[in-house]
Amino acid sequence: MKNRQHDLFLICPPGLEACCVAELGSLGVQGEPRQGGVAFQGGLRELYLVNLWSRCGSRVLVRLGEFRAKDFPGLYRKALQLPWGSYVRPGWPVKLRVTSHRSRLMHSDRIAETVETALRQALGPQESVPGDGEQVVLVRLEEDACTVSIDSSGELLHRRGYRQIMTPAPLRxxxxxxxxxxxxxxxxxxxxxxxxxxxxxxxxxxxxxxNLAPGMRREFRFMRWPGFRHGLWQQLLSEAARKTxxxxxxxxxxxxxxxxxxxxxxxxxxxxxxxxxxxxxxxxxxxxxxxxxxxxxxxxxxxxxxxxxxxxxxxxxxxxxxxxxxxxxxxxxxxxxxxxxxxxxxxxxxxxxxxxxxxxxxxxxxxxx
Ligand SMILES: C[S@@+](CC[C@H](N)C(=O)[O-])C[C@H]1O[C@@H](n2cnc3c(N)ncnc32)[C@H](O)[C@@H]1O
The missing domain is CATH 3.40.50.150 (Vaccinia Virus protein VP39)
Structure with a gap:
């Protein structure tokens, strides 16, 4: 996973796609605007950087795989081959979020169940101590094309951690x-x-x-992943501190x-x-x-x-x-x-x-x- 390039996606509120493209540009990352977000490619450095610095985004997804799925056995077989072990440890709780449009597989609960069964099978026997918090996995079916992504942010990015006291109708x-x-x-x-x-x-x-990085004072989901690179994260934090x-x-x-x-x-x-x-x-x-x-x-x-x-x-x-x-x-x-x-x-x-x-x-x- 160390130097692998990933397909990444920064989700953002509708209307802020161009702002997010500009944000990525300022981090040296080229982004392609899509409705509701920006697609980009990168390794762990880019994944951590965007989580740390994005002011306008909501969460960063890693695309695990994209394949055709017309029936449940096919969905199971393809899902079994995804690289789950880089992101989830056996026994960790996962939360599947499913959307399906114009596809043969429509029943979201059954889609979620099938993908989770494949994930558990791929990871092998459960460890005795489950990890903390849920790992969100997103499954999207569009005209039988199935995209499986994993959330790297955890809490939404707008939760910078500074909102101590709320007043009515606060802005995100x-x-x-x-x-x-x-x-x-x-x-x-x-x-x-x-x-x-x-x-x-x-x-x-x-x-x-x-020029304070908005994510300096919070935790991210990717910090729990088996492949988390603590040294790289510390380096990005020090670089961010120097840019203040x-x-x-x-x-x-x-x-x-x-x-x-x-x-x-x-x-x-x-x-x-x-x-x-x-x-x-x-x-x-x-x-x-x-x-x-x-x-x-x-x-x-x-x-x-x-x-x-x-x-x-x-x-x-x-x-x-x-x-x-x-x-x-x-x-x-x-x-x-x-x-x-x-x-x-x-x-x-x-x-x-x-x-x-x-x-x-x-x-x-x-x-x-
Ligand atoms: C929708 S809230 C603003 C929310 C804010 N942007 C946030 O993120 O929390 C509107 C604010 O306008 C304030 N307000 C209403 N009438 C006002 C006035 N005449 N002069 C100054 N502030 C006023 C209210 O007290 C309220 O805090």
Missing amino acids: ENLAAGMLSLLGWRGDEAFCDPCCGSGTLPIEAALLRS VDPGFGIILAADKDESALEAARANARAAGVEELVSFRQEDVAVLEVNPAGGLMAANPPYGLRLDLPLRQLSPLQVVAQRLQADWNRWRCGLLTPERPPGGGWRSAALLHNGGITVNLWAWRAGGE
């Missing part, structure tokens, strides 16, 4: 990182989230700005009108190791003061427009739109919301999904359309 960390990438945040300009909630956008902005830059004190502003949201944002930023890069301010967006020199503003304010009310009672979405026109016109802005924000200058930068709802990332710049 990889969606926040994707927003920043789609909005072209450069890291050397000011950043502000005026409705920061648990702080995901400012924290991701700070991680980017200091000290960006100096905060030009990143996290504001919210709610005191408990700010407490959560501060605790989460501390856990992420970026507390000192962020300024926290409890303020209603209607009266928030920001740096007149401009920068990038990004938020997912509560959804909904309220009509014909004084500024203080308008929805934050309306307030931001009004204030951009009136006094923040040196800022660029990106808002994640289903409805187009009021006023001119907005264009849809991407169609994304947040909390089960299809939303647009609306981008604004003075005089833009």
Whole structure:
């Protein structure tokens, strides 16, 4: 397994495929965008690197094999030949996730059972001590073509490990990182989230700005594999530590009108190791003061427009739109919301999904359309 090249796949939220191709490019890995992810090739180094550095991805899969399967005995025979021993030890719990479309084999439970029986048979007798956690195996049948993949990430990649306190409707960390990438945040300009909630956008902005690898502080499933190369992983961690830059004190502003949201944002930023890069301010967006020199503003304010009310009672979405026109016109802005924000200058930068709802990332710049 040491120097073998693998077919690898970085799964990501729909709409972030191009961001993931760019991420892989910055790691020296060439990726091919597909719907819901990016296909790429690499050895263990690339597999570990992408898990360590991907900000926008959800998990990295290793493709174990691809073959035709029209009946269960055929599925069993082919599955028996897959290289299970590199990824699973006898007796370890596995979780099979099956999808089947336009294929003769339709019954997902029976497909899962057949592949698991083959895996157990291939691995031989169980060891007395089972390993910790489940190894996820994905089986996909599409027009009788069966693809079997194994998950290398474990917990989804957006779980960086810094979210200590939740507030209502938090953004997933990889969606926040994707927003920043789609909005072209450069890291050397000011950043502000005026409705920061648990702080995901400012924290991701700070991680980017200091070039901190998002996976530095967590565990991955591949660390349990029989072929895990501890030395290689340590080397990648040391390289990542050397690439960290000290960006100096905060030009990143996290504001919210709610005191408990700010407490959560501060605790989460501390856990992420970026507390000192962020300024926290409890303020209603209607009266928030920001740096007149401009920068990038990004938020997912509560959804909904309220009509014909004084500024203080308008929805934050309306307030931001009004204030951009009136006094923040040196800022660029990106808002994640289903409805187009009021006023001119907005264009849809991407169609994304947040909390089960299809939303647009609306981008604004003075005089833009
Ligand atoms: C959907 S949440 C943002 C979630 C955040 N992005 C996260 O990842 O946790 C919306 C936030 O807007 C804040 N908010 C609502 N009205 C506001 C206002 N007028 N001024 C400032 N913040 C406001 C709420 O307190 C809430 O924390």
